[in-house]
Amino acid sequence: MIPSAFEYLAPTTLQEAVSLLSTHRDEAMLLAGGHSLLPMMKLRLAAPTYLIDLGRIPDLVYIRESGGRLHIGPMTTHFMIETSDLLRQRLTALSEAAGVIGDVQVRNKGTIGGSMAHADPAADLPAVTQMAEAQFKLLGPKGERMVAAEQFFVDLLTTAVQPDEMLAEIQIPLPPERTGTAYLKVFQKASGFAIVGVAARLTLGADGKTCQAARLGITGVAAKAFRATAVEQALEGKAMDEATIATASEHASDGVEPLSDLHASGEYRLALARVYTKRALLRALTRAQGGTS
Numbered sequence: 204m205i206p207s208a209f210e211y212l213a214p215t216t217l218q219e220a221v222s223l224l225s226t227h228r229d230e231a232m233l234l235a236g237g238h239s240l241l242p243m244m245k246l247r248l249a250a251p252t253y254l255i256d257l258g259r260i261p262d263l264v265y266i267r268e269s270g271g272r273l274h275i276g277p278m279t280t281h282f283m284i285e286t287s288d289l290l291r292q293r294l295t296a297l298s299e300a301a302g303v304i305g306d307v308q309v310r311n312k313g314t315i316g317g318s319m320a321h322a323d324p325a326a327d328l329p330a331v332t333q334m335a336e337a338q339f340k341l342l343g344p345k346g347e348r349m350v351a352a353e354q355f356f357v358d359l360l361t362t363a364v365q366p367d368e369m370l371a372e373i374q375i376p377l378p379p380e381r382t383g384t385a386y387l388k389v390f391q392k393a394s395g396f397a398i399v400g401v402a403a404r405l406t407l408g409a410d411g412k413t414c415q416a417a418r419l420g421i422t423g424v425a426a427k428a429f430r431a432t433a434v435e436q437a438l439e440g441k442a443m444d445e446a447t448i449a450t451a452s453e454h455a456s457d458g459v460e461p462l463s464d465l466h467a468s469g470e471y472r473l474a475l476a477r478v479y480t481k482r483a484l485l486r487a488l489t490r491a492q493g494g495t496s
């Protein structure tokens with residue numbers, strides 16, 4: 204349970220961090236909250252020669268709104284997201300999801316950037332970024348590029364971030380008027396990770412009844428968080444009531460290759476995905492009707 208030897212590097216600016224990363228590339232790893240990386244290092248599943256600590260770069264911690272988007276720095280902790288008034292008002296599901304991650308200790312140290320880059324299939328926030336159609340700003344030696352959430356998560360523990368790049372910001376378009384969002388999960392009892400987690404977003408038309416747009420992000424079920432587009436299509440243009448939502452939610456598991464482990468069989472995960480899709484959508488509908496996001 205002792206990590207292999209490494210050199211600890213502590214840049215104080217973003218440029219310095221990117222420069223260290225491009226110098227050491229495959230031999231280096233970034234350290235954010237350490238709640239996923241340090242256990243992996245102790246188990247020798249990760250053995251970086253250089254550990255680049257992002258914790259001394261103050262510019263990486265922020266939540267702000269500008270240009271019709273929410274901007275979140277990668278070192279922003281789960282606790283900051285859970286308790287942000289801005290996020291609670293503008294994107295309730297994100298605060299809601301951050302508030303049910305692990306325990307207080309994990310939420311105080313764990314960061315949104317670390318969670319995204321680690322891409323654990325049972326992590327909560329990836330479902331929300333799928334639902335919210337987030338964009339990820341990646342920074343490398345050649346400059347920056349934006350990657351959409353649907354392309355960011357590539358496979359189990361694998362993202363679009365290249366070895367000489369870092370995740371520098373998460374951007375989320377502000378939901379339009381008459382939008383409600385919600386996140387619900389079934390906990391894995393020991394760790395709190397999601398056996399199934401569903402993030403839902405419903406935007407109602409001017410009549411306050413018809414679904415103008417629906418977005419669903421689901422985590423815990425498959426190797427990576429995914430959009431349930433069949434559910435979205437089954438909702439859009441329809442008058443929203445419980446029966447329509449229940450019928451559409453049956454599509455949540457369409458074409459999904461489920462994970463199966465000692466916590467839940469694949470079949471059970473798929474069933475939970477359908478049930479929790481319905482529940483999350485109903486909660487999002489109530490919020491959309493009540494004028495909260």
Ligand SMILES: Cc1cc2nc3c(=O)[nH]c(=O)nc-3n(C[C@H](O)[C@H](O)[C@H](O)COP(=O)(O)OP(=O)(O)OC[C@H]3O[C@@H](n4cnc5c(N)ncnc54)[C@H](O)[C@@H]3O)c2cc1C
Nearest residue numbers: 235236237238239240305313314317320326327370395396
């Ligand atoms: C007991 C326990 C319970 C947990 N329960 C849950 C849960 O219920 N739900 C949940 O979602 N998560 C849970 N987690 C995981 C937790 O949310 C972690 O905080 C998260 O997965 C990783 O974030 P971190 O800041 O700790 O990143 P780190 O562990 O520091 O890093 C994780 C990975 O991301 C890379 N990385 C970090 N920052 C960047 C960046 N800016 N750019 C590129 N790469 C980067 C690192 O190199 C590393 O590979 C739990 C963890 C523990 C220990």
